[in-house]
Amino acid sequence: MTEASANPWWKDAVCYQIYPASFKDSNGDGLGDVPGILSKVDYLKDLGIDVDMGYDISDYEKVYAPYGTVKDMEALIEACHKRGMKLILDLVVNHTSDQHAWFKESRSSKDNPKRNWYIWKPPRYTEDGTRLPPTNWRSYFSGPTWEYDEHTGEYYLHLFAKEQPDLNWENEETRKAIYDSAMRFWLDKGIDGFRVDVVNMYSKGVEFKDAPVLDSRFYEQPAWMYYANGPRMHEFLREMNQEVLNHYDAVTVGELPHTPEPQKVLEYVGAGDKQLSMVFQFDLVALGQGQDHKYLFEKWELPELKDIVAKWQQFIDGTDGWTTVFCENHDQGRFVTRYASDAPHEREASAKLLSLMLCALTGTLFIYQGQEIGMINVPKSWPIEEYRDIESLNFYRTMTDPARSVNEQERAAELANVMRGLQILGRDNARLPMQWSGEAPHAGFTDGSTEPWMRVHDLYKEINVERQVHDGEGSVLGFWKRMIRFRKEYANLLVHGAFEGFAMEDKRTFVFGKRGENEERAAVVLNFTGEEQEVELPSGAGYEGLVFAVGSYEDAASEEESAEGRLRQLRPWEGRLYLSGC
Structure with missing residues (x-):
């Protein structure tokens, strides 16, 4: 292995993930956008960021219109490179929108040339003629993974929302279109790599078995054992590198859920096999999640956290693999609330403690927007009406469905557990608007002419960038800057x-x-x-x-x-x- 390949640029990088809808609104419509990100590039550079991760640019050759245009993206790429920074985008190729032209063709008829670009199956029927989905798989957003299409009389698969049909990676023509449209298009414009969404779910096998019944209260059951890490997964990733990535100096960091075995993870990140540069392994951020239902919070103790950290720090010892350091992203609760204390007299110390821990760990460091100022979870007082996330809302509706046969006392206790789980673990916690100012309306996220798409945290006057810049090195933001500098100074020891x-x-x-x-x-x-x-x-x-x-x-x-x-x-x-x- 050459020195260059042993220590590529991305190993020493500090990456900052942005959720565009909640980062900065530039035009007053209440939704964050690409020009808003562009206006804060110097803030990121000053923080010590090397790589800016723009999330959710997922319409392949277009930018989601409320976020901006392709020209806006080109300006952001140029701005990052001008400052010595790199930009990686989200690569969502497990599924598309149901409004994508590919899917519109696929659902138009059973004999359409793109029918097999997605996963279609006929219904099953009970003895009394009741129609059932092809399997009992549960969607990540609650309910079935199958949606019935009246026009063609078949179901299509969607592991996530019904508006997000899964692509059929078994079809070579589909894969080639993905490589051209979703990858080369942006790499040719100068982006530096991809965060690869649910990277281990492309290969789902072909048997489509029913999942084991873990919770008899529901028809749909967790089925990740049938659609994660499928039989052709490594083959597809090798092909993706051979066809596309090997022709660019691009980094890939893949989401790798449902993969708790270190040896299985090494199969994805070994440098010699050229599949992924590194992955996000989710054991740490899954701490406290319920076994049967993610949002039914379960208490944990510190040795559990320590064992997880040690496991994913040490699994690369003596190998050519690499690891990541993170504990926040757009799908998780805030780390101060989850791992330490967000009490008013303890939250600043907690945020600094966790900053020190993360900056001392081996691997590529990923920071999520707002983490650097110690943003915390939504207040416990917020009712369900303030939540926006489809996964959280669907879970709440499922658990509070009046048709479920539980008595009122059980229902009240269950509702309390649901709301507690959402307040600790829900995705909305990470999607509140970024808190730039304590004086400007809506925390400076938008100019105030329009309400932001999601409510700003009640404590934005106390926790915000403007105040912490004024407070200097004594603030959480100041401490993060100091720790990032320290980490880079001692990179051989702390990063490697x-x-x-x-x-x-x-x-x-x-x-x-x-x-x-x-x-x-x-x-x-x-x-x-x-x-x-x-x-x-x-x-x-x-x-x-x-x-x-x-x-x-x-x-x-x-x-x-x-x-x-x-x-x-x-x-x-x-x-x-x-x-x-x-």
């Missing part, structure tokens, strides 16, 4: 170093070490509680002579000057990083 966990069974603190190729060491100590905790620095194996380097409390350095031994007293939600041999 090997991870070691210590006292992994401790339920209050998280201590881990990093080992560099030249025997340098770092140790990170984190207090995941609202009370003072004593921690012990790692000893032996090169961890002698550890010196305090950076911490989430500004006065930690002066305290460390007189510290003796290996014990340290951490304040609530405090994190510190120590260096040795650097």
Whole structure:
């Protein structure tokens, strides 16, 4: 392996994911857009971002009209490159819109040339003649994965919304059209790669079996074992590289749900096999999700989080694979609320603690919009009417359906659990408008002439970019800037170093070490509680002579000057990083 291939540009990059609808509205219509993103490129550059991830440019050769035009995208590409930044776009090729010209042709008749570009199946019937879908698979947005089409008398498959029919990757003609329209078109315009949506769901096999019944209250059941990591998945990705990606210096980061085995993940990210540059593995962000229903929250303890971090830090040891570092995206609750504390007196310390942890981990770092100012989940007081996400709303309707046979007491308890789950885990938490200002209407997201598409957080006057820029390095934003600079300064150790966990069974603190190729060491100590905790620095194996380097409390350095031994007293939600041999 050459040096260039061992350390491509994207390994050391810090990436920033944007959800365009909620980032910045430039024209006052209440919806974020590409010109709005363009107006904030210098903000991202100042933060220390290397790669801007624009999400949801999914109409292939056009931009969703409310977001802007292809010319706007060309201007954004140029602006990023002018500042030494790169731009990667979302690649959504598991499905299209039902308004896409391909699908309109496909549903027009059974003998249309594009009929087989999507997945169509005839209905099943019970003995009494009741029509049933081809399988009992449950959609990610609740309800069936099959939609009946009266015109042709068949069902089409949609793993997500019924307006998003799944493409048939078994059809070679379909794949070639995807490569031309969805990939080459944008790569030729200069984008630097793709975040690949649900990358392991293209190959669904051909048997279409019923899923096991896990919850007898419902006809539809989780069926990911039949449509994720299918028999031709690796073949399709190799072809995608051979046909398209190998001809560009492009990065790919794939969403890889339902893949908990490290060896299976390595099959996707091994550099020698040329499938994906890296993937998002979802164990960490799935922490607390219900077994049968995602939004029925289940309590967890710190050792579970630590084991997940260790697993996905260490799985690349001794291999040619690569990993990612992230704990927020457009589909998840905010990390301060989920992993620490969003109480008014603790949320700033919590945000800094998590920033320190993430910036010390091995892999390519991904930050999601608003994470850098410590944005938090929607208030507990918001009723279901304030939620916008189709997945959340469909789940709420399913669980509160009057036709379900539960008594009123059970229904009330279930409703409380549903709302609690949505407030912690719901996708709307990440889609509230970006909080730019505490003084401007709607947090400066839009000019105020039109209500934003989604309600702005009640606490935008306290948590916003403008205020934190004014507060400087003492703010959450200031700390993120400092940690990004620190991470880049010690990239060999923090970005590329090997991870070691210590006292992994401790339920209050998280201590881990990093080992560099030249025997340098770092140790990170984190207090995941609202009370003072004593921690012990790692000893032996090169961890002698550890010196305090950076911490989430500004006065930690002066305290460390007189510290003796290996014990340290951490304040609530405090994190510190120590260096040795650097």
